[in-house]
Structure formats: structure tokens, C-alpha cells
Amino acid sequence: MTREQRQTMTRITHETPPVRLDWRHHLTETTGILIAVILGLMLILSLVEPRFLAAQNLANLLRSASILAIISAGQMFVIIVRGFDLSVGATMAMVSVVTAMVMANVPEGTATSLTILYGVGAGFAAGAAVGLVNGLCVAYLKVHSFMVTLGTSSIVVGLALYLTNGIPVYGMPRGFSSEFGRAIWGGLPSAFYIGAGLALLFWVIQNLTTVGKYIYAVGGNFKSAVFSGLSANRYLVMAYVISGLTAALASILLTAQIGSGQGSIGGVLTFQSIAVAIIGGVSLQGGVGKIENVCLAALFLQLLTNAMELLRIQSQLQAVILGLIVILVAANDIRKTRSV
Amino acid sequence: MTRSKQASDASQNELLRLTGITKRFPGVLALSNVNFDLKEGEVHVLFGENGAGKSTLINVISGVLTPSEGAISLYGQPFRFSSPQDAREQGISPVFQEFSLIPDMTVEENLYLGREETTHGFLRKKEMRRAAMRILARLGFGIAPNARVSALPRAQQQMVEIAKALVTDPRILILDEPTASLTEAESARLFEFVRELRAQGVGIIYISHRMREIRDLADRVTVLRDGALISTVHAQDVTDDEMVELMTGRKAGVLYPRIPHNPGNVMLEARDLHTVRDRVRDASFQVRAGEIVGIAGLVGCGKSELVRAAFGLEPIDRGEVQFDGDTYAHPTAAQSLEHGICYFPADRGAEGLAATRPILENASMAALPENAFSIRGFLRKGSEKSRVQEIMERLQLRPMRLFAAVGSLSGGNRQKVVLARGMTRGTQVFLFDEPTVGIDVGAKAEIYALLGELVAEGAAVVLVSSELPEILGLSHRVYVMHNARVVAHLEGDEITEDRILSHFFTDHTDAA
């Protein structure tokens, strides 16, 4: 039967119009709270500690926040599909080492741009490979992701250290480190532009494409997604590959900034990325999470770190505070889902 | 339209034919050698008790399960489904009881999930919005396309589910008890729509065990019992009683034992119970020793939550529960058990049994704090074993293997293990929540007989059931629930199918 036939038979009874939503609806509760907290924190900091407003401090802050946002964006996709990626730190170590080694070992006389291209390409390949292994294990072994990623992170860090014997890898072209990694373009650090571009890309994916919808669907209710005819496992794996790729991108930016490939990079970033995602309202129950809130949460966390540095709070105590924040936000997440 | 004549017309095109379908699960034969066919423009009802194999059959038809044996032909061609998607692409749209919606997405996103309209991978949101509104309007359901599914009441979720099945213009539509949570007005609208689809030539497989619906809609009826095909009949050729006989395999009335009503003291009373999430509103009931009290109502009306709240499994906002001379505002399961009240959950898999643990541990679970089972927190394993053995012998567990994992047992044996729990301690009040779901007729009769024995010994029994014949056949008194409230209390001769059903459907929208 054709659609036309059907329509002629249709008696329009009463059509219910869509609920009218204005722009405010699109800003969730989380967005509002985060913006308020960020502005408040900035205000207090600028009053209490004038060094906060120094151009150098702001540039560093923005660079670190951008890198954190990039990793957390990948973590967000994994949490949306009800997983956790504990291997992002390890992946960063691996990518850093691989990128630096490739750049340091290209044949003499290769053009700088090609050298960078090879290094960056190898880095992304390494990141995607880790993500793929994680994704395949989670999708087909059906084990909780944190066990799988704990295992792969041990393997990947071991590999990164084995390849370098734990010694930093030097010899990257200046065009990569000082002219890109530490560069300030138009008053803003290079990493910021890349982070903003990535955020825009993910916003488009989440809001305007089927891939974004499918990832939400797989996380919201896996069985329903299968019943609806989606190749659910494909989107599950995709989330982990995205996380591997974002970890790679963050690592490349960080490696460029430091100027050497290091197997010890990314240690605390795994936990920070999870913290950012959770603070940014990505639900631990799956199926919920927006890139814009994750970016705001990254900025918030970096501001907090910056504040503690400026106020000379021991860096180890930051771990304690972060741990508490994550548990409290998780408790709030539980409360929200229960009250529905 | 003279549908009955049309239905019997042999020249109608055959859409689907299943031959010799068998499906085995570990330890269970869910379907054995079933034949089934569906013609263009007919409503073919699948009729049978819970656990008769209806769900397995539609899962096979919609590609969710692959049959262990047997052949399927679709539109005259032999066919093998490899996935639900595969079946869907062939024009088969199932509407399961278990919802296939993503709670955190909107209605329109759900309707088009997996078949979005796109240009170069980008969503064409406006077009989908328009189409979604058209479908929803056509069904006559007042649902906004951008409403979040998790925020909709259950009945509206069911409607979205049906709307979703229609997005693809199916040739075969499967409806699995679609009215289980709909009001009468909503059901009527749905029936009208089903007839409309039939007139357009869609083949409809309709699962129900409500006589009224079958009379209203069915062209042919296929009766299943214990996984086997009993008969396929034309709806107008059989009477209601004959159909029930086909379903249960016994003369109507024989299945249910005659249980004498000797009401004694009030054993459990709930007064104006109101649960935290409003699943139960100001509901009261009481049960006396020596009687069976039925609680009837639509799926999702709160009947299960009512007994769960009285037992101590649902958080209570206000109201009170009285047993053993004491009043409790917030009873706990441990307190209830201590006072001889035991609850037997409907979903034995999810709430009753620890599947990988042995029968012994499952049977003694609720009685562990008792002296026969433990002293000062240390288990008395010898005493535990002999007690459980004794009880399982009374319940006729076959084979008697106390250390076998519960997961390897049949539905009937699993229910026996759950029942054993009530007997490990001196239980006087038995709260049964859908006690015969997923159990074959033989085991059902055993359980009914056991209920009779218990009541004869002076126990108080509460029977929550969605199977009306069970309520009608066993209860001495019946409470009917609708929309979270107790709307009627029937006794003796008042307990008839018509009276209960009339309360199922009337909207009691009191101002309170």
C-alpha cells in the first residue's frame, strides 16, 4: 500500500501540536549552574589573586582546559553508552611516545610538514587501535568496560614504557613544538582553536546526525536499540574509538606543548576526564550527555585547579577534593534518577 | 463490512506460514512442532495462558529468536530471519509488551529510530516532525511529538509503541496484549484502528486472553498450551467455554478446587496506604485467616505495589499496616516475615531466585535468622538441609537435588522453590503476586491445590493476579483496583467477570 492511499484514508482527528519550547529550554539546569559557578569563581579569583588575570596565566588555563575538554568529550561518548574508559591516560602515554618516535625517526631530509603528518597520523592510529580493542572487548565479551579498560591500560602503558625504556623521546621538529604546541594565535592558545573546532563537530554529531542519535539510543536502552533495528554493537564500539581518538588528539597537543614524547604523560587525566564528564551532567545510567556542558565542566575544573595552584594548596590534596566531588556528583545523579 | 465471511475466504493471499516450529531453551521446551499461518486482511488471535508459548512464537516471527527446528515462509517464499531488523525490512512490525522505546529520547526520535529521514547523514527534522504528527493524529492519541518518552504515562508509552510499529507501513502487525494498560476509551480507539488496518489488507497477529476482545476482533484463533498447538479455529465457530477448555485442557471449573470459606481473625490489614511515588493511593484491604482474597486490575493499576507496600518493599508515604496486633507506618520485609507474612514475587527471575545458587540456599533464604537455621549468625547447615529436604518432599520437587542450581529448573519447580520459602518458617499470611505466570497447566493445578490446603489449615491468602479466571475461580472476596486506587470490593455472588471488568475500565477520577 502506498503512502498516498493511506493518507486518503486518514481522518485527521485532532493533531497535538509540539510543546512550544523557547531557547531557554535548550540550556539545561546543568548549563546554568556551571556558567554561574564559573563566573563566580572567576570573579572571586580576580579579586583575591591579581595574578589570575595575567595574560600568561589565562593562556595556560585555557590551553589546559581545552586539552581536558577534548579528552572528556571522548569519555562522554563512552559514558553515554554506559561504559567507562579507564585507559585514556594510558592511551595518551602511548600516543605521545609513538608520535615522538615516528617524528624523531623519519629519514633525514623529509619535509617538516610531512614529518609532522607522519607523527600525528601514527599517533591517531595508535589511539584508534586502543579504542577499537576496548570497544570490541566490551561489545563482544559483554564485560563491564572498566575491567577491560583497566586491563588494556596496563598493557598500553607497559608498551609505551617498554618502547622508550621510560626515557623521554626528543627530536621533534620545532614546527611541531614551539611553533604549534606553545603557539598563541590572536591572543588565544592553539589548543583552544582545536578544542573549539572539535566541540563544534561533536555538537553537530550529537544534534544533527543519525550517528549521534544512535549512540544516545544504544546507551539509553541497548535492547530497545536492537529491537529498533540498529547495529547496536557498532555504535558501542564507535564510542570507544572516539574516546581513543580524542585521547590521541589531546596527547598530541600535550606532546607538542612539552616538546618531548613521554610514557608518563596522562597519569591523573583519566580520572579528571571522568570527573569532568560527570560534573558536566553525563548520566552514569547512560543515554544522557551534552558536549556543551562537558566543555563548561572542563573549564570549571581547570579553574578550580588553577585556583588551588594560585592559593598554594598542595597538588596532592587536589586529588582528595576531586575524589569527593565525583562521589557527591554521582550521588546527586542517583538522586535525580530516583525521583523521576 | 462483513468480516467473518471475508476471513474464511480461502482465496485470500497468505502472508506468513510457519511449519513445525520448535524452540528449545536450556531445560525448557518452549515451542514444540507448532504450525501457524496468517492471511492478508485478517486478525489472527493467539490465545493461551501465560507461558503457553505465545511470546516465544511472536519472537520467532519477528526475528528475535531463531527456531531450533521448522520452516517459515513469507509471502509464499521460504525465509530465514537473521535479525529483528531483517524481519522489519520484510514488513513485519512487532509491538512487544516489553517496551522498545528509549526513555531519554523524544516521541518523534523514537518513532523514527533506525529509519530516520536524512540528507548526507544529516537529519531532516522538520519532515520527521510533520510525519510524526500525522501518524499520532491518525491514531487519535493526543501526544506531543517532542515530549520525552520517560515523562509519559504508561498508557501513552504503549501508544507510542504502536505508532512506532506503523511508521514503516507494515504488512504484518504483531500486537502483544496491547490493551493491558489502556483504558476502555483508549482500547476502543485502538480496536477501531485495527479494523481500519485490516480493511487495508494488513495481517494482524493479536495476542490476548480477554474474551471480549477476541469476540470483538478475531477472525481466527490459534490456541496454544504448554508450547504445543492445540487448535486453530474460526472465531464464530466456538463458544467462550469451549475456548477456555481448549486453553486450559480441562472442563471449565475443574481446574480450580472448591475451597471452603471459613473466615477467622483479621491477619493483615492495610489502611489508606499511599506509596511515595503514588503508585498506590489511599488503598485499604484486609485478609482473614481461612480465606483467599483476590486483587484484580489492569497491568500497572498498582495491585502488585499494594501488597508489596503492605509487606514492606515499597516506600510508604502515609497510611498504616496492621498485623499481629501491632500497627506499622513503615513495615520492613524482615518484620513482616518475622510475624508470619510472606510475599511471593511475580517475577521469580528478577526478584525471587538467585539463579546460580543451589535450591537449598534459595529455599532457606527467608528463614536464615530463625533458630532452626542459624545461631548467633552462624549457619546450622545440617539442620538447614533436613528442614529444606522435608519441605521439598511435601512440595513434591522432582528430581530431588537440593544442590542443583536453581537456574537449571523448569518454571514449575522454580515456583516450588519460592513456595518452600513460605514454609521454612511458620507463615500464616501468604501474599501471592501472579503465582502462576510462566507455569504449565499441571503445575498450576498443583499450586491451586496447595492454596486450598493452606487455607484449610487456617492460612490467610492474598492473590494478586491479572488472570481473571484465576481470580474468579479461587477468591472468596475480591478487591478491584484502578489507577492506583481500590475502586470496588466484591463478595460471594458479586464476583462475576462482568462486574470486575466494569470496574477495570470505569475512570474513577475523583477529586481527591
Next chain:
Amino acid sequence: MTTATSPRSREFVATVKLLTFPLLILAMFGLFAMFEPRIASARNLVNISSQSTYLIVFALAQTVVLVPRGFDLSLGNAVSFTSVATALALTSSFAAGLPGYAVVVLGLLTGLACGTAVGLFNGFFASVLGIRSFIVTLGAMNICYGLSATISGGRPVFNVPEAFTTFFYSGTFAGIPAPILWTACVAIAVHVVLSNTVFGRTLYLMGCNPRAVEVAGLPRRKYFAIAFVLSGALVAIGALMLTARTGTGEPNLGGNLLLQAIAAAVMGGVSLSGGRGGVFHAITGALFITVLSNGLNFLQISGYLQQIILGLVIILAIALDKSRD
């Protein structure tokens, strides 16, 4: 129904299954010994058994929370925290001139207090507030890391008094080396708790089906919290033994210990989805990991490579766990 397997043959199959893994460990040991005969020396055997004691205790700690379907990521850092805090208490009390037995008692109390505090923290958030245990323990892992790094300044705490190291490491009681004796006591106690008490039985039942346990009126939340506290106490005992062995409070034990404890428990047959596994499994799993790393050390395999192998063992353990269901 005809039973194809008689009770006796079923028991036989069960025994064979139980012995497969220990035999596998023996085979691996034999293989290593073929490459490096010193591995089979009496001295190394003593070495392996004393090395394995620590891991056995930590694997038991992980088992106690895995059985009720929990998970403890904070284990490694909780060991560091306990170790550093105890060492600080010991050195300062020793400096204050306390007698030997008092030093031992003080160390024991400090350690148990720290370990159970972490367990209580995890248990509270995981059971009372109902947050998934692995996110709680991930938070606790960072908190412990921060605390141990802060109180120690990131450096090992030296000069743990001898009375303490004798009691937990170098001493012998009735000819039995201290670590083996204490580990045996712990293992027997945990076994009794898991298989002979209402609490232990409930842990298995709730690991298999938490809602069924609630319907049966058993105190699920309370017992789940107690499981974490018990696990914390076991972590503390292991940490004390480890501190006595190295003679220092170690702030950086963290990750590797956690991975080894998980690998040992799961490899030994404790189920990741709860409800299965016990003391026997934790011990065999810990022996497996110890024999493996002992062999690799003798063959002079680099630490980095060993880390890779440990990761692979974890993935293998997950796959095995899956295949047992």
C-alpha cells in the same frame, strides 16, 4: 527423568574442575623450571610462598566485595595510605620510647583504623546512597592517593621499628614464618565468614540476585556495607605485612597492586558478576600470579614487559570468567 550423571560422577567432575587450575599452575611452574633450574630450588619455593602471602590477603579483600557484586578500585592506594599512616605512627611512637609490644599494638590499631575507615567510606556511599561501587572506589582511590602523598610528602617513611617487622615479617611462631601464619589465620577466618555465617551466605545470594535478598527480608544494604568494611580490614592487614617486609611506609604502591589483586581473584574463579568464588579461588589465583611473576623475574623479563603480561592476564581472566557462566 533419567539422570545421566549419578551424584558420585557429578562430584568427581566437580573435583576435577576444582583441581584443573592448581595443576595448571604446577605445569607453568615446571615449564619455568625447565628454563631456569634455580626456580625449583627449595629456597625459591620458600620465597614464592612468602611472596604469595601478601597477594593472597589482597585477593581475599577483593573477593569479599566481588562476591556481593561490588568492586574495589581503591585497594592499591588504600594499601599505600594505610602503610604510610602506620609507619608514621610507628616511627613517632618508637621515638617517644614506647616498649616493643605497645609499638606492635599501636601499629595494628592504626592500620586497622585506616583500612576500615576507607572500607566504611566505600561501604557508606555504595550501599546507603546506592552509587555504583566502582565509581565510589574510583573516588576513594584518588582520595587515598592524595592523603598518602600529603602525609608522607611523597617519600617513603623509613625506620619502621624492629619489634613491628619481627611480628609481621621476620619472626616465626612455632616454626611458622610470620607472614604465612597470619595469612593462614586470615584465610581461615574469611572462609568461616563466607561459608558458615548468615552474613556470608547473604553475600553470595545478593551477588547473584540483590532484589531477591531484599524480598527475603535480609539486610542487603547493611551487609553490603559490612563487606566493604571487612575488605578494608583485610587491606589493612595486608598493608601491615607489606610495611613490615619492606621496613618502610610506601606511598606509591597504587596501580600495580590493584591490578594484581583483581587478576588473582578473577583468574582464580571469583566471578566479576558476583555470587561465585571463595577463599580457595583467591589463594590459587594469587599463587598463579606469584609463580608467573617469580618465573618472569628469574628469566629477567623487564618490568615493563611484565606489566604488559599482567594486562593480558586480566583480559584473559575476563574472558575465562565469561566462559564459566
